[in-house]
Amino acid sequence: MSRTARTVMFAAAGGAVAVFAVLAVVRLPAFGSPYHPYRDHAFLAGVAHDTANLVSSVNFDQRGLDTLGEETILLASVMGVSVLLRRAEDEEEHDDRSVGWVLDATRLGGYIILPVTVLVGFDVITHGHLTPGGGFQGGVVVGTGIHLMYVAGRYRSLERMRPTTPFEWGEAVGAGAFAAMGVAGLLVSGAFLANLISYTGFGQLFSSGTVALLNGAVGIEVASGVMVLLAKFLEQAIVLRRREDGEK
Amino acid sequence: MVALTVVGLAGTAVVMTVRTDRQAVALAAFGLSLAVLFMALQAPDVALSQIGVGTAIVPLMVMLTVRKTRQSR
Numbered sequence: 001m002s003r004t005a006r007t008v009m010f011a012a013a014g015g016a017v018a019v020f021a022v023l024a025v026v027r028l029p030a031f032g033s034p035y036h037p038y039r040d041h042a043f044l045a046g047v048a049h050d051t052a053n054l055v056s057s058v059n060f061d062q063r064g065l066d067t068l069g070e071e072t073i074l075l076a077s078v079m080g081v082s083v084l085l086r087r088a089e090d091e092e093e094h095d096d097r098s099v100g101w102v103l104d105a106t107r108l109g110g111y112i113i114l115p116v117t118v119l120v121g122f123d124v125i126t127h128g129h130l131t132p133g134g135g136f137q138g139g140v141v142v143g144t145g146i147h148l149m150y151v152a153g154r155y156r157s158l159e160r161m162r163p164t165t166p167f168e169w170g171e172a173v174g175a176g177a178f179a180a181m182g183v184a185g186l187l188v189s190g191a192f193l194a195n196l197i198s199y200t201g202f203g204q205l206f207s208s209g210t211v212a213l214l215n216g217a218v219g220i221e222v223a224s225g226v227m228v229l230l231a232k233f234l235e236q237a238i239v240l241r242r243r244e245d246g247e248k
Numbered sequence: 249m250v251a252l253t254v255v256g257l258a259g260t261a262v263v264m265t266v267r268t269d270r271q272a273v274a275l276a277a278f279g280l281s282l283a284v285l286f287m288a289l290q291a292p293d294v295a296l297s298q299i300g301v302g303t304a305i306v307p308l309m310v311m312l313t314v315r316k317t318r319q320s321r
Binding site: 237 | 316
């Protein structure tokens with residue numbers, strides 16, 4: 001396709017999106033106003049399914065299929081990075097993995113904050129259906145929290161703490177579990193991602209049916225995805241060098 | 249309103265930064281200001297993801313990429 005044709009196509013499509021977006025936005029109920037039909041329906045549906053965190057109710061129950069799509073995008077991008085950043089034939093590992101000089105205060109801060117951060121991440125995942133947060137947020141917190149080890153200047157320890165292979169598995173298992181729960185709902189109740197577990201009481205730890213389980217699956221997937229992603233980038237930047245004799 | 253202004257200023261700073269490595273730091277600051285805005289708009293869960301993705305993961309990826317490209321030059 002020529003450059004002009006591409007520009008024309010972009011202008012047409014972009015213009016159409018812009019026009020429809022503006023038309024949609026001006027008809028939205030005003031921010032913070034009492035009239036908000038979508039909120040009212042979502043609220044009642046969330047309460048009926050014992051899901052205290054309404055955002056999780058929307059993400060994993062009312063619009064669960066959208067979330068499956070998002071998780072698949074994450075899976076695809078992590079796979080893409082893994083393929084793209086794999087070790088090339090003319091690259092080799094080298095032993096110098098020092099990340100430079102790190103302030104003692106930074107080192108100590110990293111050691112202290114690391115376990116707290118990871119614990120908070122797990123807390124956010126397990127209470128995703130009760131309090132703000134959820135599988136994605138908690139997974140990101142866990143995935144980044146581990147990398148405080150790198151900030152503390154201990155790249156070798158980080159490598160030992162998170163071998164890549166189990167997390168590549170975790171990424172696949174998390175995404176697969178989400179889809180499997182969807183199919184299970186289809187088989188049992190006749191609707192994709194339909195709830196399978198009885199509701200046992202608003203605000204309880206095990207209360208919102210499959211929402212809590214889906215939160216867990218997403219948590220595993222996102223935490224693993226972030227770890228694999230950063231592991232590949234760190235490996236490229238720190239460990240792998242182009243082989244000297246390979247060049248000319 | 250203050251948070252929104254800071255987001256605007258930080259975003260402009262990211263665009264105006266020429267060197268890529270400094271741009272990553274500006275990007276992290278921009279991400280943090282966005283997280284503050286999300287908090288002010290009562291969306292703590294979005295703010296949490298924003299801190300993780302926008303201020304930690306993405307700038308780190310940019311920094312590592314810059315480091316890698318400098319090595320191979």
